[in-house]
Amino acid sequence: MVENSIQLLRAEAKRIRLDMRSGAYDGQTSGMTPGLAQANLAIMPKEYAGDFLRFCNSNRKPCPILGVSDVGDPMLPMCGDDIDIRTDVSRYWLYENGEPVGEVTDLKDHWRDDLVTFAVGCSYSFEEALINAEIPIRNIEMGVTVSMWNTNIQCEGAGPFQTPMVVSMRPMTPAQAIRAIQICSRFPDVHGAPIHFGDPAAIGIEDITKPDYGDAVEIYPGEVPVFWACGVTAQRAVAGAKIPFGIGHKPGHMLITDQLNSQLAVL
């Protein structure tokens, strides 16, 4: 990408964030600003942020950190220019003691000066890399949400954050899966290489036709299910910890960052 088109892309990202800030846009972000990373959101009081950071560091495949804020500071400069996390995401979910208690389109009435924001890498980035390599993504072809399951793979615990890993699944031929492993290995900050393929029962998935989150997709003859560590693990960790107060994004309503996916590649 030439410098000028990168500037245009970031200008588009900023425009969308400002539309979210003003309330002009409150929809999903799938397919927006291709080339730029989108992120999962986890916001919690400082009291729990140290353990959560340790949890993410110990479980980098499901919970790769793209950015962390200063305590009480709603700005997230690590992720982009002029990002005010109180307003620049279209829809937020509020949690109390691990239970969802409401959905809002801004955090103006909920911000506290002890809150810390975490931006966690999202599969949209590697899906884009796969599509650019002509590897078809079934959930995108079908226009549905990717299939996700709880597994029997236990994450490394940290303080109150103790949870099994959540995985997403995309069906592929073995040759496509081998290429996908190569491509995704370049992107450890957005879940990296798959963690499993083939037999779902080997990671505790009982019914491959019934995802725990998202939508079911068809697996064609000659394909195998390929499983990636999923950022929903972070949300499950926060909910499972039953901390008094926490904030996440509404699924599909991600933070649009200024970070190029190509900059996230380690190779």
Next chain:
Amino acid sequence: MVENSIQLLRAEAKRIRLDMRSGAYDGQTSGMTPGLAQANLAIMPKEYAGDFLRFCNSNRKPCPILGVSDVGDPMLPMCGDDIDIRTDVSRYWLYENGEPVGEVTDLKDHWRDDLVTFAVGCSYSFEEALINAEIPIRNIEMGVTVSMWNTNIQCEGAGPFQTPMVVSMRPMTPAQAIRAIQICSRFPDVHGAPIHFGDPAAIGIEDITKPDYGDAVEIYPGEVPVFWACGVTAQRAVAGAKIPFGIGHKPGHMLITDQLNSQLAVL
């Protein structure tokens, strides 16, 4: 590896090649000079060498070229110091019109000034990389030859060289296979990443318990067969071409080169 140990390793390689040259050693080379690449051998008249080179270039996964000689020159400087290909391999197979016609321990009576030598990368290099990553290799654990099959994957043809791909198989868990794909992707000159995993029938293998070449190995519960493009493809191409005269190594009796496996890594 420090410079001194590399020198020692190459001195050991040279000592073994000189033992082969003198006739003091005529055995297999498996496990010898770990760290240095070993190579498959294909020697043929100049008349066919152009097509064979084109065949290898078009089918780099089974037939990656580590070295080519000048016409009629028995030395192979691309592969190491003072390698005389007429004597420095322990056992050779002679072919006429595609049929094996004899085994010899040197080529002194068979060398011709129109012969060209090709050294083709060998799986020993990536097996070493996998073992160094604590990925077990069943055929090495069992002390047998790796299982190999003819497939229904057609290589790109070049002149008289027309053959389906031969593959080798190593059983692994999916997590080991994912790591193996990452590791082997660094080594395109020694067959690179696997080309298939899982269902043998998808690449034309009818019975996974009966290899076409080498020995059968057990596949444990929870493992899948993982298939790599195999250098035996080169031998099959030469035999299939039914050229009047050709020379190969006896399987397992490889050319020991001075090339470090770590130097073959593209990353």
